[in-house]
Amino acid sequence: MQGNFKLSGFLDFITGTTLVTLPTIHTFGSETASWSCSATGIIILVLLAFSLFIDQEKKVKWTKALQLSNIIGGIFLAISPWLFDFSQLAYLPQLFLGSSILFLELMFKRRFKEDVYLVDHHLGHGH
Numbered sequence: 001m002q003g004n005f006k007l008s009g010f011l012d013f014i015t016g017t018t019l020v021t022l023p024t025i026h027t028f029g030s031e032t033a034s035w036s037c038s039a040t041g042i043i044i045l046v047l048l049a050f051s052l053f054i055d056q057e058k059k060v061k062w063t064k065a066l067q068l069s070n071i072i073g074g075i076f077l078a079i080s081p082w083l084f085d086f087s088q089l090a091y092l093p094q095l096f097l098g099s100s101i102l103f104l105e106l107m108f109k110r111r112f113k114e115d116v117y118l119v120d121h122h123l124g125h126g127h
Contacts (some may be wrong), residue, residue: 028093033084044069
């Protein structure tokens, strides 16, 4: 399970950093489009930073909260061109990145459930 936490954290770091720096590398033609990417990236990085200070006992609950925030962030990023009315200028980057975040997080959520089940049964907490 620890490896899954590390890989998920690494992907969160790469995703958050990419979202924060992408508007400086590529212009979307709208300040709002740039803002939606940067804000989502900052939230991912801040939550990831908090997760570094969580002890093992609380890590399962915290990981579930991180997963939920990534799912909400992915949905927000994917719909932001229509939500903030800049879809005529740029919608593909936000749609692609938001969908990618959502896809990866849903894959990790399934894997995380399998890991928690195995650990619970190994420790004798399961039925």
